[in-house]
Amino acid sequence: MAPISKQDKKQKPLWTKAFLITSLSNLLLFFSFQMLIPTIPTHVSELGGSDVQVGLVIGVFTISSLLTRPFAGRALDLLGRKHVLLVGLAICALTIAGYSYMAAIALILAARFVHGIGWGMSTTSLGTVIADIIPPERRGEGMGYYGLSNTFAMALAPLTGLWIMSTYGFPRVLLISTILALLSLFSSLFITYNKPQPLEKSAQPPKLIDRLWERSSLLPSALLLCTAICYGGIVTFITLFGHEAGISNVGWFFLCNASMVLLIRPITGILFDRKGPAWVLFPGALFTIVGLLLLSYAHSELSLAISALCYGVGFGSLQPALQAWTIARAEPSRRGAANGTFFSANDLGIGLGAMALGAIATSSGSYAFMYRCSTVLIIIFILIYGWCFWQTRRGTLQFAHK
Known part of the structure; x- marks a missing residue:
């Protein structure tokens, strides 16, 4: 068999169905999340929250997401990409919907911690899925295009969230954010691709740090x-x-x-x-x-x-x-x-x-x-x-x- 030329390698498709669906799911998830960044702190402040409590709304979410990612990464390699992704997206959607029923700041902080877990799972999963899908010789190009979904959401979602909040109120922001998260979950059901081989169990178990990092x-x-x-x-x-x-x-x-x-x-x-x-x-x-x-x-x-x-x-x-x-x-x-x-x-x-x-x-x-x-x-x-x-x-x- 003749070796594959560089020109043939470049002809491997990037814009496949799996690439488009994964990018769409990422866009919907990030848009849902970015709408809440400027609006949730404002909502907590309107409930009578102090500056410290407003800061905790961001800090608690970041901490739980940070703690979740290493375990999510390990689960992705052991259990498969899609299972972890769908669970993470479901947690995000349910938590956002739950904000509507929380009038106490303590409950909102607890929900933010759970939301951070779902966010850590889903974003780590999507980043891993897209890495499996993109042809190796087009990895830089593919990650660049995939990242545009994040950028688009970062540019428009905060302004959209603030406009909806000022015009229709915070409950409408939560409704639309929940719908977007559910659409991200729904679209992820249709992601299909060739899965990498799972981790082989070695005779000597790896150290804990190597399992997580x-x-x-x-x-x-x-x-x-x-x-x-x-x-x-x-x-x-x-x-x-x-x-x-x-x-x-x-x-x-x-x-x-x-x-x-x-x-x-x-x-x-x-x-x-x-x-x-x-x-x-x-x-x-x-x-x-x-x-x-x-x-x-x-x-x-x-x-x-x-x-x-x-x-x-x-x-x-x-x-x-x-x-x-x-x-x-x-x-x-x-x-x-x-x-x-x-x-x-x-x-x-x-x-x-x-x-x-x-x-x-x-x-x-x-x-x-x-x-x-x-x-x-x-x-x-x-x-x-x-x-x-x-x-x-x-x-x-x-x-x-x-």
């Missing part, structure tokens, strides 16, 4: 942690920064950032497949630094938009490239654990960003100074990846670029 994904997850801390500082404090800088509408940042991410992800995905991670990660890190610095000096909506465009190039390049690289480094039977490790780093980074960068802003009295300080994390990103890349080129470190 994937060692091959630790490096890209550590790099993601650096970028997620920066992003956590942006989403948490951008409104307060706008007040400090005299910018009335900081929504332009999210709109311009999301628009650039939509444009850049397909391009960097193809570049990742053809040239490798270094061609995406180094430029993406530099654009992220430029975007953060421009943001810190922004004093008008125009300068804010320019900073968002630069940051969008960096953010839109780094996250899907790191995820594609994580999948490439893991064995097919360990993709669940790899995705669990990867997404845990993202959750942890956003939480750390809100706390650590918030402490810097408090001590310095300046959100602009906080954003300048956050560029140090991206410099660390460049140094870590640059050292590993250089050692690999010298042959002194096993640093697979599959």
